[in-house]
Amino acid sequence: MKRIAGTSLVALAAAALLASLSLVASRQAKALETLSSLEMVRRERSLEAAERDELQRRIEVLEGRSRVVAESQQRLGLKPPQAGEIVYLGGEGS
């Protein structure tokens, strides 16, 4: 009886050890997986931010005075008005 009880105890202990090791390994694997997803999200975010910055920069360049003046001159034949050619219309209707 004593021998059987001892063997069961050893088997139980071995099973418990195996289970806890499996749990640790599974948690570790899950943590690594989460880390990897986090890194991917971070990369995507950084990519989107880079695209946003690039678009903003392009908008600023396109709206910039140097580009507008040059393009309007080239495409429409316009030129920046001289002071004498500018009329400020104040009040209603302006």
Next chain:
Amino acid sequence: MTPRATPPVRHAFRRRLLLGSWLLCGLVIVARAVMVQVIQGPYWERIAAAQQRETLEVPASRGSILDRNGNSLASTHERFLVGVAPRELREDTRRDVTALLARELSLDSRKTRSLQDPKTKWVVAPGRFTAQVAERLRGIRGVHLDRELERFYPHPALARGVLGTIRDGTGAGGIEGGFEEHLRGVPGQEIQSRDSGGNPIDGQSLLVTPPTRGGDVVLTLDRDLQEIAHEALTIAIQKTGARGGDLIVSNPRTGEILSLVSIVDGNPTALSAINAPYEPGSTLKPFTVAGILLHQVATFGDSVDGENGRWRGPGRTLTDVHPYGTITLADALRVSSNIGVAKMAQGLSPRQQFEILRDFGFGSPTGIEIPGEASGTLSPPRKWSLLSPASLAIGYEVNVTPIQMVMAYGALANGGKLMEPRLVKELRDPQGRTTFRSEPRVIRQVIPPSMAQEITRVLVDVVADGTGTQAQLAAFTVAGKSGTSRAHSGTGYADGYYASFVSYFPVENPQLVVFVKLDRPQGAYYGGATAAPVTRATMEAVLAAPQPPIDREALASLTRQQPRTSPLPGAQFVSSTPSSPSPVRPPRTLNQSETGALVPEVSGLSPRQAVRRLHALGFRVLLEAPGTVVGTRPPAHTSLAPGDTVRIVCRKQGNG
């Protein structure tokens, strides 16, 4: 159950010795384990951690520098350095990967060939690449990406002196240096796992502390105005062959600097407007005159002998470009007579002369938020020589910076109130919340408003028919003063001159002060001939800008108030000398003999169409009020010379 057989008791001593030895060995092992695990544990843990993990600093993104409208002048972008280990590339995909790398990284044929050679250890792609490019290359064996943050200036030549630069990751000079603490942010920390070879394991990094981005700095500069000023100064330097120059535009009411450009020997990163004092010459005369008026030494109507252009004063001989007889103080300022101003200034005590210049801000830093501002030189009277009073009166023996000059003229434009210059409008935290907003600050009331207005009237005449006619604007009245002074090098006077012009407009309610200085222009070197046209070009471009930082409503009301044939109502500085030109611009009469063109019939047209038609014929146009055009004054078919003024008469809509 059979009883267990008792082993024979043989060699008992040997067995015990063996058992004892085993036990001893076990004890030694356990003791060593305790030593390693418990006593030396922390030490070995550190060693192991250092081998398997590395704590890295994650750099923080530097805050942006923005103009007053939120346009970026400096920002930080994520960029990637790309290195390739050709021998790590897989043979079956080498050709495809090489083609991809050559396309994405724009590699030349030599680099591409080296990628195809498995013996090559390492190839670095030239340049830095965007996150998009890096993403397309990520995961390819043999391709290594190194992330870094790059400071980016969208307009490389614009305001670079003001912005400063980054050296070794730290701001140097300008706003970058001055606001380093605010801009730099707080770096984060990351733990990276490494394999047995010490190489980082991809995807096994843990961000312990995320980096905190730096705050933003919003400047008072206007990007468009900065561009206008830069362009105007660059063209002027090219045209005149000058070595460099400075151009500043500011708002006299608030002290805001709207644009600030310095170019020295073609270098746009200079900041001579802040840190390079110079002798101002005649642009200082209005402040001497302010002292004369303030201490009641003379009035604008008082006269002095102009000595026909040559006067031996105390310690030095002064000359004028044009000889004058008796000349009023107003005329002396208008025509920039050295003799007239210096003789009048003799009535000031050295203390008074020193104090008025000091009160206008000369000789001390203005406090602009850029490191390295020079204070200029204004010696106290105890250090003066015999010739100092006369020299100072006409802008010599004193060194000023362009920014001091702008603020001093701003005081004249602002009813005598000297303002503190403002270059930083706001500071924002990383979340975009405003943590500091600068407010206009009056340093002192230097002269009474009425006196500032009196001086302004004479400065209007300087532009109307004095030395600054080339700064005139068709629709608005400009006040200004030219200056021409000997250029200096480190040891003394150099060949050549500084030509400068400082002005403000519209005089009825000044909105802008414009300072222009050219360093040693070739050929014509007078400030009125070289710097004044730059002023006009700048003002014209500002008026034509889509969203200039000026009050257009106020300008519109001024346009409606015109025409005004005299620069300002009440400008009554009549010269007592018939030979000298009147400081008051005579009303421009519509001279019938100047047969330039006939006034066209514009009745029924919209004001805009009428204005265009009149402008096309070279007339100056004044619009009384918006509405339907019913005629002109003088009427249609009158013969006028180009430049004459035609007033458009309108009837308000809905009034019948």
